[in-house]
Amino acid sequence: MGDSSASYIHMVHHLIEECIVFNMGKEECMEALSKHANIKPVITSTVWNELEKENKEFFEAYTKKRRGEKVREMETRHEIQGVIADSSNSNTSADH
Amino acid sequence: MQAVSPLAKTTPTKDESQEQMDNSFSTGGNGDFPDLLESIDFGNLFVGINDGDVLPDLDMDPEILADFSVSGSGEESEMNTSVSNGKVEDNTEKNEEDKVLGSGSGLDSSLSTRGEEIVSKGDESVVVNPVSKESDNGRKSAQAKNNQGKRKVKVAWTSELHRRFIQAVEQLRVEKAVPSRILELMGIDCLTRHNIASHLQKYRSHRKHLLAREAEAATWSHRRQMYRAAGGGGGKADMTPRHAPTMGFPPITPLHHQHFRPLHVWGHRPMEQPLMHMWPRHLAHSPSPPPPPTWPTSPPYPSYWHHHNQQRVPNGLIPGTPCFPQPLAPARVVPGIPPHALYKVDPGIAVPTRQSGPHPLFDFHPESIDAAVGDVLSKPWLPLPLGLKPPSLDSVLGELHRQGVAKIPPTCA
Numbered sequence: 001m002g003d004s005s006a007s008y009i010h011m012v013h014h015l016i017e018e019c020i021v022f023n024m025g026k027e028e029c030m031e032a033l034s035k036h037a038n039i040k041p042v043i044t045s046t047v048w049n050e051l052e053k054e055n056k057e058f059f060e061a062y063t064k065k066r067r068g069e070k071v072r073e074m075e076t077r078h079e080i081q082g083v084i085a086d087s088s089n090s091n092t093s094a095d096h
Numbered sequence: 097m098q099a100v101s102p103l104a105k106t107t108p109t110k111d112e113s114q115e116q117m118d119n120s121f122s123t124g125g126n127g128d129f130p131d132l133l134e135s136i137d138f139g140n141l142f143v144g145i146n147d148g149d150v151l152p153d154l155d156m157d158p159e160i161l162a163d164f165s166v167s168g169s170g171e172e173s174e175m176n177t178s179v180s181n182g183k184v185e186d187n188t189e190k191n192e193e194d195k196v197l198g199s200g201s202g203l204d205s206s207l208s209t210r211g212e213e214i215v216s217k218g219d220e221s222v223v224v225n226p227v228s229k230e231s232d233n234g235r236k237s238a239q240a241k242n243n244q245g246k247r248k249v250k251v252a253w254t255s256e257l258h259r260r261f262i263q264a265v266e267q268l269r270v271e272k273a274v275p276s277r278i279l280e281l282m283g284i285d286c287l288t289r290h291n292i293a294s295h296l297q298k299y300r301s302h303r304k305h306l307l308a309r310e311a312e313a314a315t316w317s318h319r320r321q322m323y324r325a326a327g328g329g330g331g332k333a334d335m336t337p338r339h340a341p342t343m344g345f346p347p348i349t350p351l352h353h354q355h356f357r358p359l360h361v362w363g364h365r366p367m368e369q370p371l372m373h374m375w376p377r378h379l380a381h382s383p384s385p386p387p388p389p390t391w392p393t394s395p396p397y398p399s400y401w402h403h404h405n406q407q408r409v410p411n412g413l414i415p416g417t418p419c420f421p422q423p424l425a426p427a428r429v430v431p432g433i434p435p436h437a438l439y440k441v442d443p444g445i446a447v448p449t450r451q452s453g454p455h456p457l458f459d460f461h462p463e464s465i466d467a468a469v470g471d472v473l474s475k476p477w478l479p480l481p482l483g484l485k486p487p488s489l490d491s492v493l494g495e496l497h498r499q500g501v502a503k504i505p506p507t508c509a
Contacts, residue, residue, distance in 0.1 A: 005489070005493060006489055007476065009486075009487070009489060009492050009493075010476070010486065011472060011473070011476060013480070013484070013486055013487065014472045014476070014478070014480055015469060015472050015473075017480050017481050017482040017484060018465075018468040018469065018471075018472060018481060019465075020482060021306050021309075021310055021468070021481050021482070022309075022310055022313055022464070022465060022468070023310060023313075023314065032465055032469075033469070036462075036465055036466055036469040037469045037472075037473060040501065042496070042499050042501055043496060043501060046492055046495045046496050046499065046501075047487055047492055049495070050487030050488060050491055050492050050495070051484055051485075051486075051487050053487070053491075054484070054485040054486070054487050054488070055484045055485050058482075058484060073321065076321075076322075077321055077322070080322050
């Protein structure tokens with residue numbers, strides 16, 4: 001029992017780390033692992049939580065970083081929408 | 097010097113080195129060390145050392161003997177301590193040799209040099225460099241392999257070892273992780289600076305790949321976000337995006353078998369091809385399709401220990417990522433980021449309705465994720481990319497039990 005469970009858990013741990021490399025959040029990770037590796041989301045979530053307990057600092061920093069990126073991404077998106085709106089306004093008469 | 101004999105007993109290489117040593121003494125040094133040859137009976141010398149009679153003062157003797165004969169990990173910490181002491185007591189050792197041999201200083205220096213050399217050769221595992229004196233930490237499996245007396249010993253980078261390595265590297269990151277400092281931080285005797293250096297090199301290249309992969313994934317998702325945004329804003333193909341940096345990413349084209357149309361066609365389908373909106377005007381005017389007939393694919397980045405997992409680059413992946421420009425078919429797998437040329441979109445692509453509302457920040461490039469996952473599943477021995485402390489097995493299992501998950505691995509997802 002112990003052995004296969006342990007190696008399975010280790011595998012999930014490894015996969016979660018890969019997800020983190022991809023900058024995923026917990027939910028995204030659960031979805032990805034379920035989709036790509038057939039791992040029950042509850043297992044992913046449990047291992048994630050435990051990892052978080054064992055590596056508090058890392059996860060704190062990681063969460064913070066993601067939050068910051070999210071904000072930046074939203075801002076960028078708004079900017080782009082603005083650009084597009086501007087362009088379309090000024091290009092109404094252009095033909096191509 | 098004493099170290100040589102027990103080593104000689106356990107492994108052939110030790111014998112070699114000892115023989116070489118003897119040979120050099122007997123053959124090469126005739127002119128230089130006549131006294132040596134006469135006054136030293138090598139056979140007796142080492143035998144004497146074995147018995148502990150000749151140099152009774154050196155503590156390391158019996159312990160080294162024990163350790164080398166066992167060559168297990170249990171006593172290695174002991175060995176380390178004792179040998180560290182031995183190293184410290186180098187001078188004493190030399191003095192002892194002097195007494196034993198009773199010859200001139202010439203002999204002394206040569207012997208000492210040889211002795212040191214032998215010690216360092218033979219005991220690489222035990223005494224690597226002065227830094228190693230600091231710790232007698234838990235032995236790793238690498239140590240068992242190190243009792244070979246060679247200069248370069250293969251280190252088995254276990255998960256634990258790797259994790260500590262990464263910790264050290266992370267800590268030093270700003271100050272530029274240098275092998276010697278990493279070694280200090282790790283505090284593991286059995287690692288040489290050379291081991292660390294080569295591992296560091298691999299790790300750096302691996303990280304680069306990971307980051308590139310991530311950047312690629314981020315690029316895709318970014319562009320996808322932008323396209324959605326662009327689509328939301330409406331517009332034509334002639335827009336010149338001002339945000340050059342983000343849009344200037346050379347998109348790494350996923351595999352797809354659909355054909356592509358010349359750029360100038362884009363203008364006709366504004367809403368269906370949000371991609372075009374973002375591209376600079378001049379691209380729309382290019383008369384002939386620049387990209388090469390076969391577009392290199394975005395390869396799954398080699399995992400740390402493995403190269404070229406191209407097989408995993410799937411062919412039909414794209415349907416899930418409709419916003420991507422559809423390149424030409426043949427999946428020519430190329431390691432590394434392919435030079436991309438394309439800003440082509442197949443107007444025939446069915447762009448799905450924009451997913452507004454909450455969706456993940458980064459829609460990860462499924463290929464990259466698939467590649468990464470495949471790597472982990474097929475090669476469980478690969479080191480962890482981040483080296484996080486593993487979760488407590490008991491609490492994980494306990495929690496899963498509470499949630500009603502009985503079997504691990506479960507038979508169905």
